[in-house]
Amino acid sequence: MIRLSSADTPxxxxxxxxxxxxxxxxxxxxxxxxxxxxGDAVVQSHIRPGDDLWVRxxxxxxxxxxxxSRNRLGLRFFDFLSAIDWLPSPFGRxxxxxxxxxxxxxxxxxxxxxxxxxxxxxxxxxxxxxFDVDEHIGVTFKxxxxxxxxxxxxxxxxxxxxxWHERETWxxxxxxxxxxxxxxxxxxxxAFEGNPLRKDFPLLARRVKPWPGIxxxxxxxxxxxxxxxDEGGAS
Amino acid sequence: MTVTDSQKMAxxxxxxxxxxxxxxxxxxxxxxxxxxxxxxxxxxxxxxxAQLDGxxxxxxxxxxxxxxxxxxxxxxxxxxxQVTTLINRIDWLGSFANEVPFILAAEKLxxxxxxxxxxxxxxxxxxxSRLGNISxxxxxxxxxxxxxxxxxxxxxxxxxxxxxxxAATGGRFHPNFDRIGGLKDDLPKGWIAxxxxxxxxxxxxxxxxxxxxxxxxxxxxxxxxxxxxxxDIATSYGMSGANLRATGVDWDLRRDACPPGLSYDLxxxxxxxxxxxxxxxxxxxxxxEVRESTHIVxxxxxxxxAGPIMAKVPRIIKVPEGEAWVATENPLGExxxxxxxxxxxVPFRVKIRSASFNNISVVPWVTRGxxxxxxxxxxxxxxxxxxxxxx
Numbered sequence: 001m002i003r004l005s006s007a008d009t010p011x012x013x014x015x016x017x018x019x020x021x022x023x024x025x026x027x028x029x030x031x032x033x034x035x036x037x038x039g040d041a042v043v044q045s046h047i048r049p050g051d052d053l054w055v056r057x058x059x060x061x062x063x064x065x066x067x068x069s070r071n072r073l074g075l076r077f078f079d080f081l082s083a084i085d086w087l088p089s090p091f092g093r094x095x096x097x098x099x100x101x102x103x104x105x106x107x108x109x110x111x112x113x114x115x116x117x118x119x120x121x122x123x124x125x126x127x128x129x130x131f132d133v134d135e136h137i138g139v140t141f142k143x144x145x146x147x148x149x150x151x152x153x154x155x156x157x158x159x160x161x162x163x164w165h166e167r168e169t170w171x172x173x174x175x176x177x178x179x180x181x182x183x184x185x186x187x188x189x190x191a192f193e194g195n196p197l198r199k200d201f202p203l204l205a206r207r208v209k210p211w212p213g214i215x216x217x218x219x220x221x222x223x224x225x226x227x228x229x230d231e232g233g234a235s
Numbered sequence: 236m237t238v239t240d241s242q243k244m245a246x247x248x249x250x251x252x253x254x255x256x257x258x259x260x261x262x263x264x265x266x267x268x269x270x271x272x273x274x275x276x277x278x279x280x281x282x283x284x285a286q287l288d289g290x291x292x293x294x295x296x297x298x299x300x301x302x303x304x305x306x307x308x309x310x311x312x313x314x315x316x317q318v319t320t321l322i323n324r325i326d327w328l329g330s331f332a333n334e335v336p337f338i339l340a341a342e343k344l345x346x347x348x349x350x351x352x353x354x355x356x357x358x359x360x361x362x363x364s365r366l367g368n369i370s371x372x373x374x375x376x377x378x379x380x381x382x383x384x385x386x387x388x389x390x391x392x393x394x395x396x397x398x399x400x401x402a403a404t405g406g407r408f409h410p411n412f413d414r415i416g417g418l419k420d421d422l423p424k425g426w427i428a429x430x431x432x433x434x435x436x437x438x439x440x441x442x443x444x445x446x447x448x449x450x451x452x453x454x455x456x457x458x459x460x461x462x463x464x465x466x467d468i469a470t471s472y473g474m475s476g477a478n479l480r481a482t483g484v485d486w487d488l489r490r491d492a493c494p495p496g497l498s499y500d501l502x503x504x505x506x507x508x509x510x511x512x513x514x515x516x517x518x519x520x521x522x523x524e525v526r527e528s529t530h531i532v533x534x535x536x537x538x539x540x541a542g543p544i545m546a547k548v549p550r551i552i553k554v555p556e557g558e559a560w561v562a563t564e565n566p567l568g569e570x571x572x573x574x575x576x577x578x579x580x581v582p583f584r585v586k587i588r589s590a591s592f593n594n595i596s597v598v599p600w601v602t603r604g605x606x607x608x609x610x611x612x613x614x615x616x617x618x619x620x621x622x623x624x625x626x
Contacts (some may be wrong), residue, residue, distance in 0.1 A: 047484065078471060078593075114577070133484055161471060161473040188303070
């Protein structure tokens, strides 16, 4: 029997009334199963009731996490894989005009690294999300990466789609994935130097031109005679 | 002037992905076929390099990056309201739908909820951008297969949808209309009746497409059993949207994991799946999706509640510290934003998960061994927008 269409969409179901407790229990149960399957690999976890589940795992178990997710936990759907650089931007508030930045010395002071949900001890963290298309529940996995060795086991053995995501993470953050044979540039040109999504990579457009780009404003044709010459000449 | 070996090597390296792929694909026998970045049969500037053995593809690899705009980096220097201007340009045929998940993520972090009226109108506009997007798919698929007529039909009828989006938001392609806590403006007078008429036009386009293309013998021969992707492979690659439903996986974020802030539960509609997983199935599922979408819009138009259009939000928006992941069922598939906030005016990190990126990464797998003309049908039926791959 081939089913072409789903059953009628449920009208506002019971989840609405009990969203706080029910979904929370579901995520607690999923977390318990993850802890059972992965054992010591789970470092820390965080649940926001009715919203999402974060699990931080060890870097060594990174490949096992993918395998366990897909084959044992039912989290079959590969959502994305990326990374976070928790270093506070050394350039301070990049959105401000550079003149203001120079005047505001406090912005240049380095701030301590503060990591997000499920904690973290390192500057770089891997970030990946898998989803269960039957139970409609997802998990965000994180893993710490020590600065001196930015590498992790590849996910491509389990999730074929991870290849492009790992290539992107590799070029954007400089994190390499052992076992991914095809770590080549995806977006950037081959001779590109640096890892653009690292916080210490300057956004050159902002460095060379003050925001919000007052020099963009050119005098109207003919308006130059009216005495705007010193503003126009500044650029 | 002599050129040293190291200079030559530097030049080769500077040829970027081009050099890498060309060298890899250079073979003794067989030939390498370059499609794009300016080939008329590709959308946008996606480049496809295929290694051929006679008429069959031995290996085929899409090469994105010609339009990479670095939105994830740019988002880190834009305030939250400014970000929507950028992300409008990700999937430029369904722009409004790009804004919604980001705004919902910001709302989630701020613990703000849009008033019911804004939620319903937001959902209607979301569906209108889906219609604008997928109707072009229907036309484009015909064009790729050599049937130009349906292309004109699609462009003609899409105007009615775009007119409605323009009437409500002021922008045909880039509305930039969604706000944290609601919408920029209320609907103009007479908009509801006009939109009902546009929905009729869209349903007629669907019928025309079904008669003109879907039942066509050539179309069936070119799509049935071509580019088959099983469900296992689809989930492993993270394919989403109609591409995933065409493999038999019954999963739609609008129904199964609808984030708060959209009101799909007010409408009665169905999620269609197809068991085949081939180019035909993907087309068929999208066609049904357009029909369902018109029904959603029709129902929601009749149930817009009265009330304010904006919740109370501070004039200068600072988003509290936290992390949020919000994904919605966009025209192309699942689009999500992972937003990390440090309690600042600007997001600390935004990871954009766009649908086409995952949907197109399956191409090397699915094109292995197919004939050259089928590469075009498969690419067209997978349906991507280049801005959605390159971001």
